[in-house]
Amino acid sequence: MSYIWITLLAMVNAGCLMLNLVALPGNWLMLGFTFLFAWWRWSEGVFCVWTLAAVLALAVLGEALELLAGMVGARAAGSTRRGALGALAGGVIGAVAGTIFIPIPLLGSLVGASVGAFIGAFAGETSRGRPHWAGLRIGIRAGLGTATGMILKLAIGVVIWLTITIAAFWP
Numbered sequence: 001m002s003y004i005w006i007t008l009l010a011m012v013n014a015g016c017l018m019l020n021l022v023a024l025p026g027n028w029l030m031l032g033f034t035f036l037f038a039w040w041r042w043s044e045g046v047f048c049v050w051t052l053a054a055v056l057a058l059a060v061l062g063e064a065l066e067l068l069a070g071m072v073g074a075r076a077a078g079s080t081r082r083g084a085l086g087a088l089a090g091g092v093i094g095a096v097a098g099t100i101f102i103p104i105p106l107l108g109s110l111v112g113a114s115v116g117a118f119i120g121a122f123a124g125e126t127s128r129g130r131p132h133w134a135g136l137r138i139g140i141r142a143g144l145g146t147a148t149g150m151i152l153k154l155a156i157g158v159v160i161w162l163t164i165t166i167a168a169f170w171p
Contacts, residue, residue, distance in 0.1 A: 060163070
């Protein structure tokens with residue numbers, strides 16, 4: 001087994017992990033490189049099927065948390081379905097816009113997604129005739145939920161990176 005290749009995989013995956021900071025699919029790229037490496041070096045037994053399944057499950061969990069956190073935050077504050085869907089759509093649009101207009105890693109996408117979720121939830125609630133104070137309360141919770149989801153996705157990405165790296169170096 002060549003530790004040079006494993007070290008290179010760990011470094012490439014660390015770079016992929018950093019892509020999460022700018023709202024790019026770093027966890028999925030990490031999985032892609034790891035699966036390719038496992039296929040390439042399958043005869044050496046670097047990774048077992050259970051490790052690959054575990055990191056795949058973690059990546060799915062991270063995406064679900066990031067995608068649904070704003071919606072859950074809005075619903076917890078008493079939002080209607082329209083407000084929750086507005087938080088979801090606003091969070092996605094805001095993450096992309098924040099990454100473009102605030103090109104600071106993590107800050108741009110985090111602020112953009114949070115503000116987008118806030119605006120989406122607020123617009124969804126007030127368009128149904130609900131009072132502005134209710135839309136504001138729901139929008140704030142949606143924004144906080146979206147920020148929490150992005151941070152949780154990054155934390156899960158760290159767990160994925162550690163799992164892959166430890167499994168690769170463990171004899």
